[in-house]
Amino acid sequence: MSASQGPAQRLFSAGKRLLHSLLATGETRLRLAVLELEEERARLVGLLLLAGLSLVLLLLGIGTLTTLVIVAFWETHRLTAIGASALVLLGSGLLLALRVMHLARRRTLLVSTLKHLATDRELVETRRDSP
Structure with missing residues (x-):
């Protein structure tokens, strides 16, 4: 900042820097949330496919075993x-x-995003309280 800037210009400049910082932080947190959602979707699709296949195989095995037990004691x-x-x-x-x-x-959805947002809030509160 140069000495030729007046108080209004310095205040406007500080406001712009603050807004830029808030937008950058918000963008980072939004990117993190999107990344977590994509990972959770991929994990869920894989989990559902494996669960469906294992369910079919378990049902066939249980049916066969039940039939075997009933036939053995018929x-x-x-x-x-x-x-x-x-x-x-x-x-x-x-x-x-x-x-x-x-x-x-x-709860597993957006755990990391919520943790980072809580950390950001704590940092802002501690900086606001300190002189």
Whole structure:
């Protein structure tokens, strides 16, 4: 700054620098948020494909195993074998559903962006409070 600038010009210049700094910080945080969303989308698509394939294979395996158990006990305890197989399948399904509910409640979306924004806010507050 030169000594020939008046107070109004210095204030205007400081305001422009502040606005430029805010826009640059906002752009950086927005880029980070977009990057996180793209990564989360790619992870989710891969996860859904693997989950679908594993579900199909598990259903085929469980069906085959259940049939094997029922056929093995057909002459002696067919109703017991059917009931036990049903209880095992229902219990396993319930446990897995509870696990999925637990995992679905976890926050993973934009965690890094929110952390950086909180850090930015803390830095601004500490600079504002210090003389």
